[in-house]
Amino acid sequence: MKKAMALLTALLLICSVSLAEDAVSSATLSVDRLPVVESTGSSILVVFFSTDDTVRAAAYTIAEALSANLFEIRPAEPYTADDVNYHNSQSRTSIEQNDPQARPAIAALPENLSRYDTIILGYPIWWGQAPRILYTFMESVDLSGKTIIPFCTSGSSGVGSSASNLQKLTAESAVWLDAKRISNGSSAEEIRAWAESLGLAKEEPVMFYIHVNDAVLPVKAENNTSSEALLQLLEAGDITISMHDYGSFEKVGPLGTSIPRNDEDITTTPGDVILYQGNQLTIYYDENRWDFTRLGHIDIEQVELKAILGSGDVTVILSANP
Numbered sequence: 001m002k003k004a005m006a007l008l009t010a011l012l013l014i015c016s017v018s019l020a021e022d023a024v025s026s027a028t029l030s031v032d033r034l035p036v037v038e039s040t041g042s043s044i045l046v047v048f049f050s051t052d053d054t055v056r057a058a059a060y061t062i063a064e065a066l067s068a069n070l071f072e073i074r075p076a077e078p079y080t081a082d083d084v085n086y087h088n089s090q091s092r093t094s095i096e097q098n099d100p101q102a103r104p105a106i107a108a109l110p111e112n113l114s115r116y117d118t119i120i121l122g123y124p125i126w127w128g129q130a131p132r133i134l135y136t137f138m139e140s141v142d143l144s145g146k147t148i149i150p151f152c153t154s155g156s157s158g159v160g161s162s163a164s165n166l167q168k169l170t171a172e173s174a175v176w177l178d179a180k181r182i183s184n185g186s187s188a189e190e191i192r193a194w195a196e197s198l199g200l201a202k203e204e205p206v207m208f209y210i211h212v213n214d215a216v217l218p219v220k221a222e223n224n225t226s227s228e229a230l231l232q233l234l235e236a237g238d239i240t241i242s243m244h245d246y247g248s249f250e251k252v253g254p255l256g257t258s259i260p261r262n263d264e265d266i267t268t269t270p271g272d273v274i275l276y277q278g279n280q281l282t283i284y285y286d287e288n289r290w291d292f293t294r295l296g297h298i299d300i301e302q303v304e305l306k307a308i309l310g311s312g313d314v315t316v317i318l319s320a321n322p
């Protein structure tokens with residue numbers, strides 16, 4: 001029995017030493033080399049907590065790969081080196097991780113969480129689990145209806161029950177995907193490859209083009225059956241339309257054929273390309289409200305659009321190519 005205890009103690013000692021080595025040798029990704037991640041219009045938010053920069057580096061790599069936004073969970077009271085000393089059973093992290101009720105305060109919560117569909121949630125493994133501050137986060141925000149993709153970094157431990165324990169704190173309507181463990185030695189390439197494998201990368205917008213008066217207006221196609229039908233027509237060949245002004249807010253002309261309608265109550269803005277009555281194309285340079293179908297939008301200032309279209313009748317060519 002004594003021998004068994006001695007063996008167990010020796011094993012525990014070896015484990016804790018390798019944990020310590022892993023922890024200090026952690027990030028191969030240096031924060032000095034972190035890419036600058038611009039705030040984007042993305043629907044993906046990478047939320048992370050990190051005390052020693054391993055998770056931070058991974059979070060930045062993921063955000064850059066997916067053009068996502070970043071949010072760091074910062075503790076109201078930052079963790080010192082003594083706080084994260086897991087050799088000391090009385091250190092702050094040892095006490096917190098041993099206390100299921102511990103909820104370390106967060107300095108600030110993310111704003112506008114509602115605009116994100118997907119949350120990629122990164123944390124280090126502390127004693128086999130997510131740090132308690134992640135529990136504070138889960139209990140402080142409403143993630144209902146969102147897709148959550150957890151990832152953790154660690155010296156040697158796997159994800160274990162860390163993600164499922166966090167899941168218990170979110171609304172049932174949140175969809176949790178499998179958690180990914182990123183080992184401390186992982187390269188940026190490996191992390192990027194995982195991020196890209198999620199299939200979340202921003203899709204290129206579908207475009208068509210309006211050639212008018214020596215200018216080419218790129219139109220970002222609306223995602224509906226009407227613009228799909230129009231794009232199919234354009235694949236077969238260009239469409240020439242004679243347009244005239246109507247109501248001092250639009251140029252309008254016959255498409256030459258009918259395509260499916262997806263009419264809705266729309267107040268137009270300059271640059272809107274609209275299907276009227278299923279067989280006429282309009283380019284709006286001012287505001288009008290009616291029931292009609294969006295085909296796409298030209299991202300352009302009103303004055304510039306008006307100058308390109310000119311006044312009076314005009315012939316435009318719709319094309320799949322610029």
Ligand SMILES: Cc1cc2nc3c(=O)[nH]c(=O)nc-3n(C[C@H](O)[C@H](O)[C@H](O)COP(=O)(O)O)c2cc1C
Nearest residue numbers: 050051052053054055124125127128153155156157
């Ligand atoms: C308090 C504490 C406890 C830890 N517990 C574990 C553990 O149980 N298993 C493990 O593999 N690594 C453990 N580690 C190592 C970290 O999970 C690992 O170094 C992680 O990548 C650190 O992330 P960060 O650099 O972003 O803070 C622990 C580290 C600390 C500070």
